[in-house]
Amino acid sequence: xxxxxxxxxxxxxxxLREEADAEARAAELLEPLRAHLTARPLxxxxxxxxxxxxxxxxxxxxxxxxxxxxxxxxxDLLARASADMPATSSDGGPVTAETVTGDLAGLRAADLAxxxxxxxxxxLDLLTAAEMDGxxxxxxxxxxxxxxxxxxxxxxxxxxxxxxxxELAEAxxxxxxxxxxxxxxxxxxxxxxxxxxxxxxxxxxxxxxxxWRLGPGRAALTREWxxxxxxxxxxxxxxxxxxxxxxLRRRLDACAAGELSVTVHHVDLLALPxxx
Numbered sequence: 001x002x003x004x005x006x007x008x009x010x011x012x013x014x015x016l017r018e019e020a021d022a023e024a025r026a027a028e029l030l031e032p033l034r035a036h037l038t039a040r041p042l043x044x045x046x047x048x049x050x051x052x053x054x055x056x057x058x059x060x061x062x063x064x065x066x067x068x069x070x071x072x073x074x075x076d077l078l079a080r081a082s083a084d085m086p087a088t089s090s091d092g093g094p095v096t097a098e099t100v101t102g103d104l105a106g107l108r109a110a111d112l113a114x115x116x117x118x119x120x121x122x123x124l125d126l127l128t129a130a131e132m133d134g135x136x137x138x139x140x141x142x143x144x145x146x147x148x149x150x151x152x153x154x155x156x157x158x159x160x161x162x163x164x165x166x167e168l169a170e171a172x173x174x175x176x177x178x179x180x181x182x183x184x185x186x187x188x189x190x191x192x193x194x195x196x197x198x199x200x201x202x203x204x205x206x207x208x209x210x211x212w213r214l215g216p217g218r219a220a221l222t223r224e225w226x227x228x229x230x231x232x233x234x235x236x237x238x239x240x241x242x243x244x245x246x247x248l249r250r251r252l253d254a255c256a257a258g259e260l261s262v263t264v265h266h267v268d269l270l271a272l273p274x275x276x
Contacts, residue, residue: 011051011080012187016221017212018053021121025149026208029044029054030061036145036272039116041065041093047120048072052081054121054149059086065093069115071100083194105131109141118146124190124269125176126154129182132190136197141270146198146271150210152176153265154188156229160259164247170242171233178236191267197269210268215261222262 018261042064046054049070059066068090070081085097112118118139124132140148147204154173158165176187186193214222230248234241254260 003074011077013224014051014053014077014223018051018056020212020214020218020221021053021150022057024212024266025121026210027061029147029206029208029268029270032206032272033117033145033147034062035152036060037116039156041067042067042116043067043114044117045069045071045115046081047107047110047118048126049081049152050077052084053225054119055081055085058090058119058147061092061096061164063089063091063093065089065129066095068095068097069100070097071102071104073101073103075099104135107135107138109138112138112142112144115144118144118148120146121146122150124148124194125185125187127186127190131183131187132186132193133197133200136194136201136203136271140198140201140203140236140273143273145273146203147192147267147268148271150218150266150271151187151191153191153195153267155265157263157265158251159261160254162247162250164243167240168230168233168244168247171237172229175232175236191269194269194271198269200273203271204269204274206272208270212262212264212266214264216258216267217267219255219258222260223252225262225264226251226255 004260042062044066046068050074052070055068057069068085070078074112078101082097082099086095089095104215127135154167173188177185191207195207199207214225226248230244234244251260
């Protein structure tokens with residue numbers, strides 16, 4: 001889940017979610033991806049890389065020498081990402097990295113020349129429909145595949161059930177689709193919008209589920225997710241403030257007692273260039 005406001009980019013939040021991200025990603029998409037990646041060395045561009053969790057998960061699952069180009073707007077996050085990249089690939093090939101600071105808006109096919117693979121994690125729901133189409137056009141125009149993981153799906157399952165679950169979920173999803181800075185974000189519509197965009201531009205698209213599974217084994221992440229989820233719902237619907245506060249107390253108490261489990265649904269997408 002992408003958190004509202006600056007929390008989305010805080011290193012502490014990114015570190016807290018990294019294990020759950022790694023466990024959730026749809027590993028079944030890697031086999032068709034590996035079959036396509038025949039060039040050596042691989043040049044991998046990680047868009048909106050944050051602290052580099054995608055590189056730490058993926059570099060050791062791909063073969064051969066690799067050079068990662070890490071893109072982000074935050075130079076501090078880029079420094080962390082570059083410093084913590086794995087040293088070797090799945091077969092012992094060297095892994096190197098460089099960083100690029102800047103916004104991803106306006107990325108063109110020419111900018112991706114020589115790229116073997118484009119990756120991103122928890123990024124697409126922060127884009128607009130036009131930005132998503134532009135990204136798909138750039139990637140397909142460059143003739144490279146894309147592995148885009150952990151887009152929110154707009155579905156959350158909490159156990160045990162609470163009567164307020166549904167209303168909060170609706171408010172949160174509306175917040176994810178909000179207009180921010182004059183941009184209407186895709187939010188839970190991102191995975192479908194991405195699949196449609198890549199198909200329009202001629203790519204072979206495959207998707208897989210990538211659910212977070214939260215509960216007693218990840219109590220710290222569960223607590224922070226609950227706080228962020230309810231805060232976003234309250235921001236979208238100020239009239240929910242009182243009931244949302246009471247709900248959060250109930251859910252945090254259940255979390256502390258080891259009685260709460262949560263499934264937060266995401267979607268991973270693999271886009272492969274169409275066969276010639």
